[in-house]
Amino acid sequence: MFRNFKVVSHVVFGRGAFSQLDDILRPKRLRSDDFMVFMVDDVFKDRALRERVPFQSQDMLLWVNADDEPKTKYVDALTRQVREFSDRKPAGVIGIGGGSTMDLAKAVSLMLTNPGSSAEYQGWDLIKNPAVYHVGVPTLSGTGSEVSRTTVLTGPEKKLGINSDFTVFDQIVLDPELTAGVPKDQWFYTGMDCYVHDIESLNGTFLNAFSKAYGEKSLQLCEEVFLQDGPAGDDKLMMASYFGGMSIAYSQVGVCHALSYGLAFVLGVHHGIGNTIVFDYLEEFYPEGVRVFRKMLEKNEIDLPRKITSGISESQLEKMVDVSLVLEPLWENALGRNWKAVMTRDRIKELYLRM
Numbered sequence: 509m510f511r512n513f514k515v516v517s518h519v520v521f522g523r524g525a526f527s528q529l530d531d532i533l534r535p536k537r538l539r540s541d542d543f544m545v546f547m548v549d550d551v552f553k554d555r556a557l558r559e560r561v562p563f564q565s566q567d568m569l570l571w572v573n574a575d576d577e578p579k580t581k582y583v584d585a586l587t588r589q590v591r592e593f594s595d596r597k598p599a600g601v602i603g604i605g606g607g608s609t610m611d612l613a614k615a616v617s618l619m620l621t622n623p624g625s626s627a628e629y630q631g632w633d634l635i636k637n638p639a640v641y642h643v644g645v646p647t648l649s650g651t652g653s654e655v656s657r658t659t660v661l662t663g664p665e666k667k668l669g670i671n672s673d674f675t676v677f678d679q680i681v682l683d684p685e686l687t688a689g690v691p692k693d694q695w696f697y698t699g700m701d702c703y704v705h706d707i708e709s710l711n712g713t714f715l716n717a718f719s720k721a722y723g724e725k726s727l728q729l730c731e732e733v734f735l736q737d738g739p740a741g742d743d744k745l746m747m748a749s750y751f752g753g754m755s756i757a758y759s760q761v762g763v764c765h766a767l768s769y770g771l772a773f774v775l776g777v778h779h780g781i782g783n784t785i786v787f788d789y790l791e792e793f794y795p796e797g798v799r800v801f802r803k804m805l806e807k808n809e810i811d812l813p814r815k816i817t818s819g820i821s822e823s824q825l826e827k828m829v830d831v832s833l834v835l836e837p838l839w840e841n842a843l844g845r846n847w848k849a850v851m852t853r854d855r856i857k858e859l860y861l862r863m
Contacts, residue, residue: 513757514673516644516655519750521682523743526645529681530562533600536641542599543567545590547613549574549605549647557647557686561604568593574608577772577779580627580663583612587619587626597621600641606698607651607660607779610644614659614675617642626670627663635672644677647686649745650698650780652705652753654680660779666834667773682750684742696734696810697780699745700801703730704783705752707797708762712841715759723755734804762842763793763851766835767859770828775816785812789862793842817863829856 520528533544543566550571552558563569570586590598597620603613617639619626629635644654653659657676658669687695706727709719729748733741768782777785788805791798805812817825833839833856839847 511758514657514676515754515757516677516680518679519682520680521746523683523685525681525683526560526686529602529643529645532643532679532681533562533602536599538599541566543594543596545570545593545598545601545616547572547586547601547603547605547609547616549609551605552647557604568598572605572609572612574606574612576776577662577667578608578611578615578660580625580630580661583615583619583626583661586612586616590616590620597640600643601639602643602645604645604647606646606648607653607701610646610651610653610677611659611661613642613644614639614653614677615661615670618659618670618672618674626661627665629670629672630661630663630666630668632671633673635670635674637674639674641678643679643681645681645683645686646746646749648690648694648698649684649687649742649749650700650702650752652702652749652756654682655750655753655757657757662773666831667769668834682746684740684746687742687746692808693810694780696804696808697778697784699730699734699748700784700787700804701780702726702745702749702752703734703797703801703804704764704787705756705761706730706748707787707794707801708764708842709752709755709759711794711797712759712762713844714841719755719757719759722751723759726751726755731800735800735807760837760841762838763790766832766838766842767856769835770830770832770856770860771816771863773831774820774824774828777816781813784810785816785863786859788812789859815863817860825857825860828860829853832856 601617603610621637660669709723726748729744771777
């Protein structure tokens, strides 16, 4: 059977598109007391964007913190805050920020309509009820969260997304102006998340014409952004993120993402920088991708953190391996159905200890 997967139903792109958000939300306010929940990265608390959020008096504004990777307990706490705000469900949840903020918004929109803890839904297609209407507004480019059917969460036992067609945003607003002023390292690491999406999709066993078409265009845009000094870099990277996310929607990521999940769970390494650190050690699996990646590092004068796993305990190392091995579809895409014979626990440990 071919996958019949959900895509974002409405997309607006362009510089200044954020100013249309109020018009986009208005038809969803069916009653005078309908309210929206704006979940905004708290990095914007004292910035000009704060005054541009189309917040109305009955709405709820949640400043969310993305210093750490999104955790299930944080999702549950935010969901409780929304339920305590009103005994009615919101007309919409709007996530404004980077990948972590958008993942939190997707998760809260799901948990407002599904019982229990978000940790119970870490896995594939465990969500039973459609989410509240939800909108994603990225202020960083690269994660692909704006088009993904996954909200990546760290739970008590594992780092694993809530993978569901109901996770996908109903609307996204892609405004390259919102990415202005991002610190260079953050810009690079988040962009490399997109680059790795492309490399893992295009070199995976799940590859097909659909994912290849999106992945090739995304890869081309990434190479233009990170290896050339051309105009409209923010616009290109925002579209690369979108296309990269679409590419893995019909295929899958691979070795780098599987290993970076272990780093995140045990060491708290953020996803973008985690992928960037891991990818530098994967020449065996993605030789051409790593070669170009190293040119990008040099061109943009990025010094990667080294020896981040030195001094970890044996129990920490074992947990990192456990977390990565849960992600079986990623390993199968990268290495084929016989991946368990190739990627043993000892092989994974060896890779981690090199980082």
